[in-house]
Amino acid sequence: MQVIVEKNRVILAGKAWEVRAKLKEYSKRYETVKEWTERKA
Numbered sequence: 001m002q003v004i005v006e007k008n009r010v011i012l013a014g015k016a017w018e019v020r021a022k023l024k025e026y027s028k029r030y031e032t033v034k035e036w037t038e039r040k041a
Contacts, residue, residue, distance in 0.1 A: 005037055 001014035003022060010033055012019045030036040 008037060009033075010036060 001018045001022065002012070004011040004013075012022055014022070026036060030039070
């Protein structure tokens, strides 16, 4: 499972169940992708 956060995008690579689980995990921390990228980049 790879999670790459860049200035204006997020790339998730892995098996479908891994990606869904990671998205569920991050949805508890961040409301939007913009918020996610601003805090990580």
